[in-house]
Amino acid sequence: MKKAKKQRPGWDEYFIGIAKAVSTRATCLRRQYGAVITKDNIIVSTGYNGAPSGMKDCLEVSQCTRKELQIPHGERYELCHSVHAEANAIIRASVDELKGATIYIAGVDDGRNECSAEPCMMCKRMILNSRIAKVVYSDGNKGFVVVNPKKWLKKRV
Numbered sequence: 608m609k610k611a612k613k614q615r616p617g618w619d620e621y622f623i624g625i626a627k628a629v630s631t632r633a634t635c636l637r638r639q640y641g642a643v644i645t646k647d648n649i650i651v652s653t654g655y656n657g658a659p660s661g662m663k664d665c666l667e668v669s670q671c672t673r674k675e676l677q678i679p680h681g682e683r684y685e686l687c688h689s690v691h692a693e694a695n696a697i698i699r700a701s702v703d704e705l706k707g708a709t710i711y712i713a714g715v716d717d718g719r720n721e722c723s724a725e726p727c728m729m730c731k732r733m734i735l736n737s738r739i740a741k742v743v744y745s746d747g748n749k750g751f752v753v754v755n756p757k758k759w760l761k762k763r764v
């Protein structure tokens with residue numbers, strides 16, 4: 608009897624799934640993001656959003672000011688103490704590892720619903736200077752967006 612060939616996920620789907628798993632460690636009440644940096648399909652670094660080590664995070668104080676004040680997406684980041692997932696992944700990788708690498712980002716909102724994980728403007732600038740060559744983020748609709756960060760240069764993020 609012939610068995611149907613089992614479908615394996617592609618690399619992008621595979622690493623986005625891992626970024627989702629990483630996001631479960633995040634400490635912000637409003638959004639939980641995970642990031643995975645790969646080079647030649649090997650994981651070099653991971654990160655999730657959270658307060659700097661030693662500082663009380665949103666979970667511990669049961670409050671995220673950005674959530675409380677219903678600050679729109681992309682604004683007033685100074686009100687949440689988190690270091691973003693992308694930033695945490697980048698600072699844990701070496702310059703050589705980052706050059707030409709891929710970063711995967713996925714996240715969920717406070718109801719554990721998948722949300723768009725497009726990096727914020729600060730993270731876009733950091734990704735550009737880290738020389739990461741490819742960015743893959745979940746679109747909040749079970750799919751993902753693949754982008755060459757150089758595209759952001761035109762909009763002056």
Ligand SMILES: [Zn+2]
Pocket residue numbers: 634635636637665670671672673687688689
């Ligand atoms: Zn927060």
Ligand SMILES: [Zn+2]
Pocket residue numbers: 691693726727728729730731
């Ligand atoms: Zn960010």
